[in-house]
Amino acid sequence: MQPKAKFRKDYRQPDFTVTDIYLDFQLDPQDTLVTSKLNIQRQNGTATHLRLDGHSFELISVKLNTQPFTQFQQTSDALILEIPVSYEQFELEIQTRLNPAQNTSLQGLYQSGDGICTQCEAEGFRQITYMLDRPDVLAKYRTKLTACKQKYPFLLSNGNRIAQGDLEDGRHWVEWEDPFFKPSYLFAVVAGDFDLLKDTFITMSGREVALEIYVDRGNLDRATWAMESLKRSMKWDEERFGLEYDLDIYMIVAVDFFNMGAMENKGLNIFNSKFVLANPQTATDEDYMGVESVIAHEYFHNWTGNRITCRDWFQLSLKEGLTVFRDQEFTSDLWSRSAKRIEDVRFLRTHQFAEDASPMAHPIRPEKVIEMNNFYTVTVYEKGAEVIRMLHTLLGENKFQEGMKLYVAENDGKAATCEDFVSAMERASGLDLAQFRRWYSQSGTPELTISDDYDEKHQIYRLHVSQYTPPTADQVEKVNLHIPLKVALYGENGQKIHLKYELSSVSDVLDVIHEHQTFEFHSVTQRPVPALLCDFSAPVRLDYNYTPAQLMTLVKFAENDFVRWDALQTLYFNELRTNLQRYQQAQPLRFSTELLEVLTLVLENANKETELTALTLSLPKETEFAESFKLIDPVGIAVAREFMQKTIAEALKERLLVCYNYNKLTNYQVVAEDMAKRALRNVCLSYLAFTDVGNGLVHKHYHNADNMTDMLAALNAATKAQLPCREQLLYDFENKWHQDGLVMDKWFNLQATRPDENVLELVQNLLEHRSFNFKNPNRVRALIGSFATQNPKAFHAIDGSGYRFLVDILMKLNDTNPQVAARIVEPLIKLSRYDTQRQTLMRRGLERLKGIDNLAPDLFEKIEKALK
Numbered sequence: 001m002q003p004k005a006k007f008r009k010d011y012r013q014p015d016f017t018v019t020d021i022y023l024d025f026q027l028d029p030q031d032t033l034v035t036s037k038l039n040i041q042r043q044n045g046t047a048t049h050l051r052l053d054g055h056s057f058e059l060i061s062v063k064l065n066t067q068p069f070t071q072f073q074q075t076s077d078a079l080i081l082e083i084p085v086s087y088e089q090f091e092l093e094i095q096t097r098l099n100p101a102q103n104t105s106l107q108g109l110y111q112s113g114d115g116i117c118t119q120c121e122a123e124g125f126r127q128i129t130y131m132l133d134r135p136d137v138l139a140k141y142r143t144k145l146t147a148c149k150q151k152y153p154f155l156l157s158n159g160n161r162i163a164q165g166d167l168e169d170g171r172h173w174v175e176w177e178d179p180f181f182k183p184s185y186l187f188a189v190v191a192g193d194f195d196l197l198k199d200t201f202i203t204m205s206g207r208e209v210a211l212e213i214y215v216d217r218g219n220l221d222r223a224t225w226a227m228e229s230l231k232r233s234m235k236w237d238e239e240r241f242g243l244e245y246d247l248d249i250y251m252i253v254a255v256d257f258f259n260m261g262a263m264e265n266k267g268l269n270i271f272n273s274k275f276v277l278a279n280p281q282t283a284t285d286e287d288y289m290g291v292e293s294v295i296a297h298e299y300f301h302n303w304t305g306n307r308i309t310c311r312d313w314f315q316l317s318l319k320e321g322l323t324v325f326r327d328q329e330f331t332s333d334l335w336s337r338s339a340k341r342i343e344d345v346r347f348l349r350t351h352q353f354a355e356d357a358s359p360m361a362h363p364i365r366p367e368k369v370i371e372m373n374n375f376y377t378v379t380v381y382e383k384g385a386e387v388i389r390m391l392h393t394l395l396g397e398n399k400f401q402e403g404m405k406l407y408v409a410e411n412d413g414k415a416a417t418c419e420d421f422v423s424a425m426e427r428a429s430g431l432d433l434a435q436f437r438r439w440y441s442q443s444g445t446p447e448l449t450i451s452d453d454y455d456e457k458h459q460i461y462r463l464h465v466s467q468y469t470p471p472t473a474d475q476v477e478k479v480n481l482h483i484p485l486k487v488a489l490y491g492e493n494g495q496k497i498h499l500k501y502e503l504s505s506v507s508d509v510l511d512v513i514h515e516h517q518t519f520e521f522h523s524v525t526q527r528p529v530p531a532l533l534c535d536f537s538a539p540v541r542l543d544y545n546y547t548p549a550q551l552m553t554l555v556k557f558a559e560n561d562f563v564r565w566d567a568l569q570t571l572y573f574n575e576l577r578t579n580l581q582r583y584q585q586a587q588p589l590r591f592s593t594e595l596l597e598v599l600t601l602v603l604e605n606a607n608k609e610t611e612l613t614a615l616t617l618s619l620p621k622e623t624e625f626a627e628s629f630k631l632i633d634p635v636g637i638a639v640a641r642e643f644m645q646k647t648i649a650e651a652l653k654e655r656l657l658v659c660y661n662y663n664k665l666t667n668y669q670v671v672a673e674d675m676a677k678r679a680l681r682n683v684c685l686s687y688l689a690f691t692d693v694g695n696g697l698v699h700k701h702y703h704n705a706d707n708m709t710d711m712l713a714a715l716n717a718a719t720k721a722q723l724p725c726r727e728q729l730l731y732d733f734e735n736k737w738h739q740d741g742l743v744m745d746k747w748f749n750l751q752a753t754r755p756d757e758n759v760l761e762l763v764q765n766l767l768e769h770r771s772f773n774f775k776n777p778n779r780v781r782a783l784i785g786s787f788a789t790q791n792p793k794a795f796h797a798i799d800g801s802g803y804r805f806l807v808d809i810l811m812k813l814n815d816t817n818p819q820v821a822a823r824i825v826e827p828l829i830k831l832s833r834y835d836t837q838r839q840t841l842m843r844r845g846l847e848r849l850k851g852i853d854n855l856a857p858d859l860f861e862k863i864e865k866a867l868k
């Protein structure tokens with residue numbers, strides 16, 4: 001039977017709602033008994049049937065108002081009960097039996113290591129018991145957990161601990177009560193043995209909140225950064241958004257088996273251990289930043305997600321887009337705003353633009369969904385955050401915060417829609433957001449084509465702006481959007497030109513609303529160089545025919561760091577494009593002197609702006625380059641990119657060495673200045689690896705490293721440049737860390753992204769490695785996911801071996817963990833971007849997958865779209 005799609009337009013209020021739930025868990029890894037008492041309230045006077053969602057457990061019994069009840073029909077995914085219309089309110093008691101140890105899907109109740117935990121978003125609660133498992137049913141939860149005390153000394157759930165006790169048979173129990181109404185997807189349970197890090201936070205109104213972080217035994221020294229991050233998040237949300245935490249306790253549990261990054265369950269976050277654990281020996285600077293931002297993100301959901309939740313899953317961006325925007329702002333306020341912006345834009349352009357160009361294209365508020373798990377996408381999250389950011393740009397911080405206050409006041413305790421949010425912003429600001437709303441319903445990446453002219457006589461400069469959104473897989477007809485275009489003008493010598501119309505100053509944010517529009521600036525005394533899309537003011541592609549000299553001017557003089565970085569990106573992309581053409585026409589590759597000049601300049605200024613230099617000096621990855629082509633040549637891109645890397649390394653070797661030596665540090669500290677230095681030094685190393693001093697330098701760098709950032713940088717340089725020392729270093733690393741899964745993920749990633757000809761064979765052999773575990777999503781992503789997404793040359797091998805390998809893996813993952821399978825299939829469904837030979841092979845792989853029995857809806861939805 002084919003899975004059925006749901007449509008946003010079909011939303012209906014539920015006929016019944018649940019007001020209170022009492023859950024009793026008799027926990028056992030193989031045999032857990034769940035008793036659920038639901039207090040149900042009729043909402044629709046004429047409804048005769050109550051349909052509860054549920055699957056993947058054994059139903060033991062049903063009682064209605066304490067009496068055994070049999071007037072129901074059980075289907076593969078629901079329990080449909082006949083309820084007399086006279087029943088206004090009643091109690092349903094349902095018993096189910098579960099096997100957490102066998103639950104490899106990691107949704108619902110499952111075993112992780114020696115513990116037991118839950119994952120209920122989006123539709124996992126229905127794998128525990130029958131329920132109206134939808135986000136607009138808000139109930140109060142009381143939960144009693146009983147389990148063997150020795151194996152599971154900690155029994156946790158949402159809210160406050162209200163009672164506990166010991167039983168005579170070695171078991172104990174704890175009862176929890178959550179005073180806040182919440183949807184089922186925010187419910188959580190954890191049972192296990194942990195080390196516990198405790199702290200407190202005093203809120204702005206003076207309440208003391210207990211903070212508890214639970215980690216596997218022996219990992220306490222890796223939890224302090226997460227705790228500090230949590231406290232910083234709580235403080236920041238009070239200061240910038242005026243939002244205060246509402247319970248007396250906030251718990252975070254780190255687990256090793258987790259499909260996603262982390263989950264914001266009310267008062268009891270459950271995290272992939274990757275986003276909690278960090279110490280200098282095991283985590284890189286990037287990991288530290290990742291931990292902090294994920295902790296912040298889940299914390300911020302307490303208001304944008306939990307207190308105000310989503311009416312239905314089509315509204316997911318209401319909580320996720322907004323919360324990503326909030327976590328981005330948090331990181332920007334605490335660290336460097338421009339660096340954060342550059343990283344986020346880079347991520348959006350590579351992954352979200354690619355999604356818009358794929359069969360999975362959808363608006364940030366999707367219209368049609370088969371498997372909800374497939375819509376936790378870069379579009380809903382990152383483009384969703386960009387849409388919020390555009391609102392922020394249009395309204396300004398003050399009006400935006402007024403809009404937030406209104407949104408919270410109107411929707412607290414409710415399940416809301418994206419429309420509720422925009423409406424609050426509209427009323428708070430007085431702006432007309434009618435056209436802006438289209439960002440919620442239109443998919444695709446708009447293209448802004450800009451040309452200009454300068455009227456010297458009248459000192460008028462004009463920008464001619466056209467917008468066009470190409471059709472996407474889901475939507476052919478497109479309309480004009482309201483696009484905030486932030487600009488600046490520079491004179492030849494770098495002076496900034498004031499923006500004027502007649503004699504008045506005008507805003508640097510242009511409102512692009514028509515298909516073609518001209519913006520005029522007066523009193524412009526010389527032909528300016530325009531900086532367009534400053535700070536990436538809208539998630540669009542920009543087409544303006546910059547000359548190298550203009551780009552050079554921007555790199556040198558632009559005030560905005562993003563503009564400077566972006567100008568250099570354009571130079572890199574042009575250089576790659578030209579050399580790719582040469583490669584394809586079998587001509588010798590050549591490097592432009594202009595680009596070398598710019599890079600020389602950048603290196604000369606390195607010590608004045610360490611962080612930005614590290615960012616501008618790093619060459620875009622192959623996948624980033626690939627995104628700028630309609631038709632991708634994975635081998636050509638790899639060749640041209642490596643040529644660029646080597647040429648830069650050779651040409652700037654001495655300067656790179658000076659910079660490398662200058663940025664040496666004596667000890668490891670997670671502070672902005674030192675992180676910037678490490679980043680810059682390690683970029684230099686990645687180039688120098690391609691010169692004659694490479695092997696010696698990298699070898700020494702590895703052995704002198706007192707932290708994971710430097711150690712990994714050395715390993716990365718050694719493998720990417722295929723240095724003679726690489727095998728020995730990889731061996732040393734494996735020997736040291738093979739018992740630590742999270743650290744080994746870095747090693748698996750390095751192996752999977754090796755440029756070596758035989759990399760696929762290496763990856764295949766590593767499936768048997770002592771540290772690999774097919775049931776652990778982190779391991780699967782590190783080895784197989786990295787191969788498929790970060791090693792395009794090998795994955796897209798013209799003999800089809802990469803595709804065959806991935807399909808073989810997916811056939812197994814379809815049975816064990818379809819949610820992860822549907823993530824890893826992504827590179828295979830983007831087939832239209834490749835030549836016909838590769839397309840045929842990719843199609844063949846997808847058809848083979850489609851043919852298997854029990855194809856999960858997760859994979860079905862993507863494969864079907866790809867094969868259309």
Ligand code: BES
Binds near residue numbers: 120121262263324381
């Ligand atoms: N609510 C999600 C977690 C989630 C996603 C649960 C999909 C079930 C299905 C959480 O708030 C989240 O967004 N996590 C992100 C990390 C975050 C920092 C963007 C994740 O898990 O990737």
Ligand code: ZN
Binds near residue numbers: 297319320323
């Ligand atoms: Zn989230």
